[in-house]
Amino acid sequence: MTVRLYVPRDAAALALGADRVAKAFSREAETRGLDITIVRNGSRGMHWLEPLVEVETAEGRIAYGPVRPADVPALLDAGLLDGKAHPLCLGGTEEIPFLKNQTRLTFARCGVIDPLSLEDYKAHGGLRGLEKAIAMAPADIVKEVTDSGLRGRGGAGFPTGIKWKTVLDAPGDQKYIVCNADEGDSGTFADRMIMEGDPFVLIEGMAIAGLSTGATKGYVYTRSEYPHAIAVMNDAVAIARAAGMLGPSVLGSGRAFDMEIRVGAGAYVCGEETALLNSLEGKRGIVRAKPPLPALQGFMGRPTVVNNVISLASVPVVMDKGAAYYRDFGMGRSRGTIPIQIAGNVKHGGLYETAFGLTLGEIVDTIGGGTASGRPVRAVQVGGPLGAYFPRALFDTPFDYEAFAAKDGLIGHAGITVFDDTVDMLKQARFAMEFCAVESCGKCTPCRIGSTRGVETADKIAQGIEPEKNRELLADLCNTMKFGSLCALGGFTPYPVMSAMTHFPEDFSPAPMVEAAE
Amino acid sequence: MNVHVPGSDVGARTLAIVSELKGLEGPLLPILHEIQAEFGFVPQESLPVIARALNLSRAEVHGVVTFYHDYRDHPTGRHVLKLCRAEACQSMGGDELAERVKALLGIDFHQTTLDGAVTLEPIYCLGLCSCAPAAMLDGEVHGRVDADLAKELVAEARR
Numbered sequence: 001m002t003v004r005l006y007v008p009r010d011a012a013a014l015a016l017g018a019d020r021v022a023k024a025f026s027r028e029a030e031t032r033g034l035d036i037t038i039v040r041n042g043s044r045g046m047h048w049l050e051p052l053v054e055v056e057t058a059e060g061r062i063a064y065g066p067v068r069p070a071d072v073p074a075l076l077d078a079g080l081l082d083g084k085a086h087p088l089c090l091g092g093t094e095e096i097p098f099l100k101n102q103t104r105l106t107f108a109r110c111g112v113i114d115p116l117s118l119e120d121y122k123a124h125g126g127l128r129g130l131e132k133a134i135a136m137a138p139a140d141i142v143k144e145v146t147d148s149g150l151r152g153r154g155g156a157g158f159p160t161g162i163k164w165k166t167v168l169d170a171p172g173d174q175k176y177i178v179c180n181a182d183e184g185d186s187g188t189f190a191d192r193m194i195m196e197g198d199p200f201v202l203i204e205g206m207a208i209a210g211l212s213t214g215a216t217k218g219y220v221y222t223r224s225e226y227p228h229a230i231a232v233m234n235d236a237v238a239i240a241r242a243a244g245m246l247g248p249s250v251l252g253s254g255r256a257f258d259m260e261i262r263v264g265a266g267a268y269v270c271g272e273e274t275a276l277l278n279s280l281e282g283k284r285g286i287v288r289a290k291p292p293l294p295a296l297q298g299f300m301g302r303p304t305v306v307n308n309v310i311s312l313a314s315v316p317v318v319m320d321k322g323a324a325y326y327r328d329f330g331m332g333r334s335r336g337t338i339p340i341q342i343a344g345n346v347k348h349g350g351l352y353e354t355a356f357g358l359t360l361g362e363i364v365d366t367i368g369g370g371t372a373s374g375r376p377v378r379a380v381q382v383g384g385p386l387g388a389y390f391p392r393a394l395f396d397t398p399f400d401y402e403a404f405a406a407k408d409g410l411i412g413h414a415g416i417t418v419f420d421d422t423v424d425m426l427k428q429a430r431f432a433m434e435f436c437a438v439e440s441c442g443k444c445t446p447c448r449i450g451s452t453r454g455v456e457t458a459d460k461i462a463q464g465i466e467p468e469k470n471r472e473l474l475a476d477l478c479n480t481m482k483f484g485s486l487c488a489l490g491g492f493t494p495y496p497v498m499s500a501m502t503h504f505p506e507d508f509s510p511a512p513m514v515e516a517a518e
Numbered sequence: 519m520n521v522h523v524p525g526s527d528v529g530a531r532t533l534a535i536v537s538e539l540k541g542l543e544g545p546l547l548p549i550l551h552e553i554q555a556e557f558g559f560v561p562q563e564s565l566p567v568i569a570r571a572l573n574l575s576r577a578e579v580h581g582v583v584t585f586y587h588d589y590r591d592h593p594t595g596r597h598v599l600k601l602c603r604a605e606a607c608q609s610m611g612g613d614e615l616a617e618r619v620k621a622l623l624g625i626d627f628h629q630t631t632l633d634g635a636v637t638l639e640p641i642y643c644l645g646l647c648s649c650a651p652a653a654m655l656d657g658e659v660h661g662r663v664d665a666d667l668a669k670e671l672v673a674e675a676r677r
Contacts, residue, residue: 011644011645011646012646012661014659015644015652015659015660015661015662016649016661016662048648186605186606186607186642186643187605188647189648192645217543224551225645225654226645227657228659264586264588265547265586265588266586267587279547280544280547281543282544282545282546282547282582285585285586300543300544343606343648344605344606344609344647344650346648349648349649372610381605385604385605417606417647419609428605431608435642439642441585
């Protein structure tokens with residue numbers, strides 16, 4: 001009987017040599033006359049163990065990792081195909097504490113199934129949400145999503161159901177569902193992982209959004225930096241279409257929904273929804289003033305739902321298990337689960353889906369295991385390049401939209417980047433301004449000019465030129481950008497800058513420069 | 519990566535791509551991606567052809583091409599090495615890695631080695647933030663790029 005072996009195809013696993021490991025296994029199996037089937041699954045999200053190889057046994061799946069191609073012969077000698085012991089053996093995959101302690105709702109299938117097998121998808125609970133939605137009136141679907149408390153996982157945290165209701169109620173014979181998969185924030189990779197590891201859940205979520213709002217066409221706008229995700233999504237859409245999950249009659253419902261994958265061209269600002277819509281229309285990715293809301297005048301001026309990948313991918317489980325089930329996880333007004341992405345200088349980096357409410361310290365120290373370098377954690381940036389830097393003193397902040405806002409920070413797309421004590425916070429503040437200058441769309445002055453002035457001012461502080469005056473100037477500039485910018489790029493760049501200045505003032509008082517005596 | 523030197527048939531090849539894709543809603547980005555895949559960059563000669571077919575002004579097409587970091591107006595080297603410059607990679611020594619690679623290649627970002635072998639580009643996030651620092655060589659991703667791996671990648675790109 002053939003033994004099923006799982007070697008991930010997730011980009012993080014590939015970056016650590018998963019393709020070479022898969023090749024080594026097929027080569028060895030051929031030489032030894034072993035009957036194995038290699039499934040290229042998504043990642044389980046334990047990236048420090050990648051490439052994580054799993055074997056299916058009578059006792060469940062047994063994990064080995066991190067596996068290098070050179071380890072393969074010894075692993076087979078030790079009896080990997082029977083789940084036998086080896087120094088790299090991690091035991092039952094589901095028993096690994098990092099995975100066992102999670103609440104996987106959105107990522108339930110990621111890393112478990114063959115991403116492009118619709119049969120696998122169905123066997124693991126897929127399509128149940130869509131089937132339920134087909135039997136419901138559009139307004140009832142919207143109500144279910146609203147009642148679940150699901151909020152936009154892209155960062156803004158706007159209630160998903162309310163957005164859908166606006167589009168449902170908007171007049172128009174053509175409406176659209178646009179999935180924002182322009183995941184440009186450093187420290188985030190949840191969208192990429194779900195697209196590579198469980199693409200059908202996103203397609204299902206978009207189809208449900210279509211049925212609930214009357215939109216018949218969907219677009220996934222993703223990044224050119226994600227070639228693997230693009231390939232998987234394109235294949236998955238073709239498979240879904242061939243199986244009748246997409247097309248003129250979704251699962252035989254008589255209602256139409258179809259979708260396309262579109263690729264950006266390396267512009268961070270296109271993650272902002274109105275810039276994304278302009279880009280999708282084939283224009284420069286310039287931010288639009290709101291109102292009008294995209295829900296009323298979005299893609300091609302028509303009513304459009306713009307949702308993040310994780311928001312849409314969470315809809316199937318909400319529809320399948322019900323609003324109450326989902327809402328029961330979490331705290332305060334942050335309901336359900338959030339896939340936290342632990343990145344940077346961290347021992348146990350990866351994706352950790354859990355209910356809202358863990359403290360930042362638990363996430364960084366307990367789950368992440370501290371730094372990879374072994375040095376003390378000095379700062380963590382939460383929410384990507386536009387998120388605030390948190391010092392250890394704020395590690396008691398619970399992971400919740402409101403709690404982070406109260407500490408002048410944001411959850412954003414739930415990426416956490418850990419830095420050890422070698423980090424220079426003035427340099428990080430300067431980088432935030434530099435990044436804003438590189439990526440600004442140029443429409444509004446505070447962002448376009450302010451960011452460049454910010455870099456210059458940070459440089460002056462670093463050179464010891466009138467540091468006190470320039471620190472005040474930098475703070476004033478941040479204030480102007482925060483309140484004067486049209487979108488979150490210019491508006492949120494002050495978060496990393498101000499938090500660095502507030503929590504790490506010692507880095508902003510360099511020794512005065514001594515003029516070179518030349 | 520193969521570098522195509524555009525010849526007199528740029529217009530015809532551009533028109534073929536445009537004709538195939540112009541039926542899409544918002545076709546300009548997909549068209550430009552195809553053109554860059556075809557020629558290795560977006561040739562100036564393509565712009566009026568696209569503009570005419572999509573009923574846009576040449577300035578509008580130029581504006582879109584120049585807005586996005588991905589589109590180039592000149593060919594790259596035979597290989598393109600992209601280094602991630604964003605925060606997660608910085609936290610794991612990305613800046614030092616960039617300096618090392620620049621020294622190994624003898625070029626700065628956005629430049630191509632004199633032998634035409636390698637173009638070095640910065641990239642802001644490959645989504646490999648949990649295995650930083652990250653790099654991409656001709657579409658292949660690499661994580662935890664240390665000094666040895668950097669040397670290996672440069673040697674591979676040099677070939």
